[in-house]
Amino acid sequence: MPTTTASTHRSQPTGPAWTEEALDLLNLVRQLAAAELAPRVDEHESRATFPRELLRTLGRAGLLGLPYPQQYGGGGQPYEVYLTVLETLAQHWLGVAQSVNIHVLSCYGLAAFGTEEQRAAWLPDMLGGELLGANCISEAEAGSDISALRTTATPNENGYAVNGVKSWVSHAGAADYYNVFCRTGRDGVRGLSLLLAPADTPGIHPGTQERKMGVRSSPTAQVVFDEAEIAEDRRIGRPGKGFLIAMGLFDRGRLGIAACAVGLAQAALDYAVAYAKTRKQFGKPIISFQGIGFMLADMATQVAAARSLLLDAARRLDAGQPSSAAAAQAKLFATDTAMRVTTDAVQVLGGYGYVADHPAERWMREAKLLQLIEGTNQIQRLVISTSL
Known part of the structure; x- marks a missing residue:
């Protein structure tokens, strides 16, 4: 079996984004990927098992919050650096790179649109990798057309009661929290909002894992919301900001x-x-x-x-x-x-x-x-x- 340790793209990147710190980070990722990812990929992909502990290891190494501010525990790196890290991980194990990407995206709503109190309370654990996130956007009849989303969040005395079914949720059943894009108002894009829901909320039920052609180590399933009570302070941004x-x-x-x-x-x-x-x-x-x-x-x-x-x-x-x-x-x-x-x-x-x-x-x-x-x-x- 041929070796792949000597890549045809091993020259160090250049440009304003590539500080000495960023270059050291990339070298660390190359070493970590070769030592921790490459030896495990075949077993996990063949058995369709999710490498949760490996994601914690990457989190503790600072790789799950690279493009976010350092004041909340992020890496403070430009997206250019983060994406090069992601490319490096994918060379060794696409499933893990996908999980890093999914988690980093799950932090975006809170980091970009949350209040200072919300960020201070939740973002450090999310960026540190102790918590794993997922995004609930797609539905059976709504994919890229999110104006067609039908999952509802009805206001009540406790916040919102969420009902609906989300499809193709990566990290379903493994995530500690879900970003739920749901309808709090009228039809169309202006009626959509984002709720940050703990995975153990009563009424949130991950479904059976999909049997996929590839990337089997990353769990994908429907998530059912059945009168799931989500507190009002878990809304990210004002109502209607979801789009x-x-x-x-x-x-x-x-x-x-x-x-x-x-x-x-x-x-x-x-x-x-x-x-x-x-x-x-x-x-x-x-x-x-x-x-x-x-x-x-x-x-x-x-x-x-x-x-x-x-x-x-x-x-x-x-x-x-x-x-x-x-x-x-x-x-x-x-x-x-x-x-x-x-x-x-x-x-x-x-x-x-x-x-x-x-x-x-x-x-x-x-x-x-x-x-x-x-x-x-x-x-x-x-x-x-x-x-x-």
Whole structure:
């Protein structure tokens, strides 16, 4: 089995975001990923078991709150740095990178729209990784069109009574809290609000785990809300602010998926190159044959282009510039690239690429997920075309 320790993308990143502290952080993540993630991925993915303790380890290392303020226990890092860390994790284990991304997104509403009292009370434990979060947005009849959400939060003397069913909730059953996007007012986007609900709230019932094609170590299920009582002080932002919060969440979520896609594609490229250098046919390494060499050249070019789109969008976000279209472009191109590159990696390996003894077949299955979540790539094209 070829080694993948020497990546074709190991040069240190440059630019204003990359302080000495950020570079040291990235080196730490590379070491941590190689030592803690790579040896465990096969077991957890084959058994579909969630590596909760590993997420706690990453939290204690400061990786679950990187783009948030230091005063609340975050890392105070630009999104560019955080996304590069996410890419590095995804090179070794997409499921864990996805969990980091999901948790970081679950902190966004509170960090960006919560009151100072709410942030001080809840954000430190969330950013420190002792608590694990999840977002409840999608429903059976409402995905990217969140104006169609039907989960209701009816005001009462205790706060809100929440009723409805959320679909495709990552970390369902494993999370300690849920960000619940629900309807507190009229139809349409202006009637949506965000509630931060403890997972042990009576009336919150995670469903049976979905049996997925890939990323099996990350639990996904429906979450049922049946007269779940959520206190009024758990509302994040004013009533009707939910749509605005969700839009910021979508931009950041799409960048996170793009980073995971670049990491997955890089892993597949590295593995295919290493294999092509050692596999011999007709007395020569197969990388010397134009049919293989040119395929690898295209793969490398696509990965580099995806990374450039991702970094451009991240820098726009860090600069406070409009970044929705750039995030959609990065997500679209990077996930399509991951699908192409992982498929081509299987082709380079030939029959070996089709068996579970090599990770290429798993990467190909995992890449498909990235084209679907945080808005399918057809939705990304809609976002981009609308921006034109």
